[in-house]
Amino acid sequence: MKQTLLLTFLFIYTLSEVKAQDIPVRRISGEIFKNVKKDKDTSTWRWKRNGIVGANLAQGSLSNWAAGGDNFSLTANTYFSYYIYHRAKRYTWDNSFDFNFGFVQATSLGSRKNDDRIDLLSKFGYKVDSVNRWYASALFNFRSQLFDGYNYSGSSSNFSSSFLSPAYIILSLGMDYKPNTKFSVFISPLTTRTVLVLNDYLSKQGSYGVPMNKHSFSELGAFVTMTYNNEIAKNISYRGRMDLFSNYGHNPGNIDVFFTNMFLFKINKWLSATYNLDLIYDDDIKIFGPNNDAPRLQMKSLLGIGFLMNLEPVKK
Numbered sequence: 001m002k003q004t005l006l007l008t009f010l011f012i013y014t015l016s017e018v019k020a021q022d023i024p025v026r027r028i029s030g031e032i033f034k035n036v037k038k039d040k041d042t043s044t045w046r047w048k049r050n051g052i053v054g055a056n057l058a059q060g061s062l063s064n065w066a067a068g069g070d071n072f073s074l075t076a077n078t079y080f081s082y083y084i085y086h087r088a089k090r091y092t093w094d095n096s097f098d099f100n101f102g103f104v105q106a107t108s109l110g111s112r113k114n115d116d117r118i119d120l121l122s123k124f125g126y127k128v129d130s131v132n133r134w135y136a137s138a139l140f141n142f143r144s145q146l147f148d149g150y151n152y153s154g155s156s157s158n159f160s161s162s163f164l165s166p167a168y169i170i171l172s173l174g175m176d177y178k179p180n181t182k183f184s185v186f187i188s189p190l191t192t193r194t195v196l197v198l199n200d201y202l203s204k205q206g207s208y209g210v211p212m213n214k215h216s217f218s219e220l221g222a223f224v225t226m227t228y229n230n231e232i233a234k235n236i237s238y239r240g241r242m243d244l245f246s247n248y249g250h251n252p253g254n255i256d257v258f259f260t261n262m263f264l265f266k267i268n269k270w271l272s273a274t275y276n277l278d279l280i281y282d283d284d285i286k287i288f289g290p291n292n293d294a295p296r297l298q299m300k301s302l303l304g305i306g307f308l309m310n311l312e313p314v315k316k
Contacts, residue, residue, distance in 0.1 A: 051082030051311040056304025077102035090127040116145040137176040165199035166208040182230045191223035209284025221247040235266040254283040272308035
């Protein structure tokens with residue numbers, strides 16, 4: 001399964017690179033997926049920054065509908081993404097922040113969230129070759145959520161998550177390979193991953209691989225993260241990231257996977273369609289299934305059409 005995810009990510013990258021040989025890539029000013037060109041004058045610091053904010057809405061209502069269904073339903077998904085890139089001489093400093101939140105309101109189900117993620121990634125590198133491809137780098141990543149989450153089964157619900165429960169903190173030293181401005185691979189044999197579960201109720205359950213009655217758990221292992229941002233066709237952009245982590249101290253062959261994908265289909269200046277697909281596999285997270293509680297592939301898929309606004313970069 002993990003090999004399939006890796007091949008999927010590399011296939012998207014390879015396919016768009018081949019397609020780029022035949023279809024010129026049009027640059028859209030102010031778009032978040034805009035590539036960062038290297039400045040000829042590297043004697044001073046250079047900044048590149050941009051982002052997007054958007055919201056997708058869907059609403060339905062029924063009255064005297066013989067076929068049945070909910071009298072009212074409303075789905076809303078919001079997203080905010082921003083990056084700041086820093087370049088100077090032999091140094092690079094890449095920062096990105098993503099926030100996603102969505103909820104569903106229906107007559108029969110009430111209100112519940114269907115998306116909630118905050119993700120901060122910062123990477124500082126020092127160039128170690130003469131062709132601008134290899135960087136000795138340090139990486140920091142923080143990932144969590146803001147609101148309470150529940151697992152639903154029929155009319156019952158179980159409290160399953162909250163702010164900083166869980167939260168994942170990664171500190172890593174390694175090498176960053178950047179063959180171009182669209183694709184990068186960070187490889188680290190020395191990484192610490194800390195899992196936080198600050199909620200007392202979840203801590204007593206031993207949730208998310210943290211020992212019972214403990215609020216944190218740290219692991220030492222190997223870490224690889226791949227990122228790819230590109231306009232793969234006219235008005236179609238892709239942004240993806242895959243994180244792979246192997247714990248040296250416990251089942252190192254069972255690799256944890258975090259794979260997030262976003263396709264953006266630009267309709268006009270203010271409207272767009274988006275498709276988000278997140279895949280997670282964590283060997284320490286046991287999920288209830290037909291036979292027993294065991295690690296399972298987690299999947300989240302969201303499709304919507306709605307408002308999109310580019311956050312224009314600040315010119316310096």
